[in-house]
Amino acid sequence: MIAALVWGLVTQADKLEKILGWFGLKPGSQQTSGGKQPAAGLDDSPARQEATNNQGVVLQGVSQSTINVTVQQPWPAPDSHPKALGGRILSNLPPDFDGFVARRDEILSLTQSLEAEAGQVVIHGMPGVGKSTLARHYAHTSASSYGSGVWWLDATEGFEMMAIQAVPELEKALPGLEPGDGLTPEARLRRCLQTWGAARAEAALLVVDNLPAGRKGQDLLRCLGSGLPGQFRLLITQRSEPTTAVKALDLQVMGREDSLALLSLHSGESGRVRIEAEAEQAAALVNDVDGLPLALILLAGRLRLVPSLSVSALRRDLARPNLEAAAFQAAHADLLAEQGVVATLLASWQSLPEQCQELARLLSLTLRGPIPWELIHRCIPPKAPEPADAYWHQALAGLVGANLLDRLDSMGQIYGLHALVRQFFAIQRQNWPQEGFYRQRLALISQALASAHQGDDVAAEVNYWRQANTADPADTSAGFGLGYSLIRFGDLDGARKAFEQSKAAAQAAQDQRGVSIALNGIADVLVAQG
Structure with missing residues (x-):
């Protein structure tokens, strides 16, 4: 049994060592930043860089040039240090x-x-x-x-x-x-x-x-x-x-006055002026979306981003998506949202630049829950212009500005998607030609980050292995990594499930070596269970 365990771990390590070499890492090791590295969010000020470097672990990424990423409390709930x-x-x-x-x-x-x-x-x-x-x-x-x-x-x-x-x-x-x-x-x-x-x-x-x-x-x-x-x-x-x-x-929708206050509060200074100038149109806009707070906040984002957009023009922009919403709901019955919210999501999507839509689709591939920016900002197209680590900055600002993406911490390291927004983005991912590339990229980076935290932060390690396994289920090494990280955490039932899924993927690919490693993992779970 010991030999089986060693074989499983060594076989997995063979692949990981090659992957991690591309990122300047060794499995189970961490490298502390010795100098100031660019932060992974929007703010690259010296103060911000120093704040992240004090705690960070630097991973060296790959594109046309070396990208340095600071790993700061990966995958926690926002501001989660007790x-x-x-x-x-x-x-x-x-x-x-x-x-x-x-x-x-x-x-x-x-x-x-x-x-x-x-x-x-x-x-x-x-x-x-x-x-x-x-x-x-x-x-x-x-x-x-x-x-x-x-x-x-x-x-x-x-x-x-x-x-x-x-x-x-x-x-x-x-x-x-x-x-x-x-x-x-x-x-x-x-x-x-x-x-x-x-x-x-x-x-x-x-x-x-x-x-x-x-x-x-x-x-x-x-x-x-x-x-x-x-x-x-x-x-x-x-x-x-x-x-x-x-x-x-x-919980019900708010009354009209409170709904108008919510719309005004999130529309920016110029948006508030336009709302006051078109009070009747603003009240009608609230009625158009049935007063649902999520829809109002998305509409407020449009007013804030487009200073020339009047409230009456915003209502006209919403009219066509409102007609499309019923058909959209019929085609996607699992999107359990009111028609006003669906229409607002469609209007927001249609107004997004192409790069914002690309980032939105990429974000929908992440696990539900807080999204670590150090993972996302390295998932860039192969021919991204330099500086590569800033490729998504404008798109990130666009999604945050449109209230489609929430920044969950003060450092710009952790972001969140409302469950409905995430589901809508996933629908927009259908027939996306770049999905295969981004899935593989997410899996590759997640495996590197998981190994970087082995023995240091098992919760982060488990989450990155889960992300790798979810992004590319056919990659059995991610399933093996997830299984062994769950054994270390004590979740033996979860570990056995991960190995079973890896065995099924290996059988589908006629990968007998992968099947053997998965069986070894299942045996190791049984040994741990006594």
């Missing part, structure tokens, strides 16, 4: 939404419902109505009510990935808590929460964002709630109405 706020509480909250409007009654309802011991509230509602935004704003404005702390959990990918993201940072944050090597992700998360509860008697808040529907979501809450100390409150966001007897907040 901090003792005032020496008292733990928090990993992403930044509050810039330009939050109204929702006073909803905030009051959440406050009252979560005051009770072991209180639990589910915010549910249609896509684009602002569930996550409300949860984030409540967590920020009510943080002082939770003397033990506030923790944000991204449930999009289910319990195991939520635990893999949360556990390493919680283990670092809790004094005297060593990494739980040999424990499953569920056991490690439970140990963290129980240790946290034992250390602080005050109330704590867990925000579980984007709970999956059906059995997957129910299993997640069951695992999370098992043994959870009584001072923890749960605030959950999900699309569907809860099927269990819990306190629920059915």
Whole structure:
């Protein structure tokens, strides 16, 4: 069995060593920046460069020239390093939404419902109505009510990935808590929460964002709630109405005045002037999209980006996509969005320059959740003009300016896509001739980043292997890497699934060596299970 393990690892390492050589890396090693390197976001100022170099790991990329990339906390939730706020509480909250409007009654309802011991509230509602935004704003404005702390959990990918993201940072944050090597992700998360509860008697808040529907979501809450100390409150966001007897907040669209305020607040100074000058047209625009916050924010982005665009002209621009929206919805029934949101997405897409559309399609290939810019900015066409590491800067600014992409940290290293926007971008990827190239490029860079963090940050390692495996499922080395990284984390069920999928891919390709390595991996899982 030992020989089988060594064979599997060595075979995988053969390929990785060649790949990593292109990036100036060795498997399982990290290189600390010795000088100032260009930051991976929009701001290349000396202060920004110094800030990233203090913590960074430099990878040398390839195009026509060498590209230096600073790896800074890859693949965390935004601003996720736990901090003792005032020496008292733990928090990993992403930044509050810039330009939050109204929702006073909803905030009051959440406050009252979560005051009770072991209180639990589910915010549910249609896509684009602002569930996550409300949860984030409540967590920020009510943080002082939770003397033990506030923790944000991204449930999009289910319990195991939520635990893999949360556990390493919680283990670092809790004094005297060593990494739980040999424990499953569920056991490690439970140990963290129980240790946290034992250390602080005050109330704590867990925000579980984007709970999956059906059995997957129910299993997640069951695992999370098992043994959870009584001072923890749960605030959950999900699309569907809860099927269990819990306190629920059915989030509706805002009233006309609040909707107009939201539109105005995100339209920039000149946009606000135009809205005031065409008050009736602005009110009609709100009605055109049924007052949905996501649609209003996208429309505000158009007004901000195009100073010459009047509100009445924006309504005319929306008229044609509005006619197209019904047919678009019929063709893509899985896009669960109101017609006004679909029309706004179509109008925003049609106004984007070609390079912005190319970047949008590329972003739709990433895993759901925070998107690390050091991964994306190296995925460039083979003949990209110099400087190659700045190829996407203008397109990035265009998507952020159009409110289609959110910047989730102050350094411009982490970005996020609303679930509906991501799904819409994926639809626009259909018949995209460059998809194969970008999938291979994402897989290649993700494998390099995963190996760079082997033995240093297992959560980042797992996520990069997942990205590589998702981008190019036929590349069995990514599946092997994912399997062994999950073994190191303690997720043996996930590891076996990764090896099984790699075996199937190898069989489809008639790759007997790959099949043998996958079988070795499955055997190693069985050994680890005892």
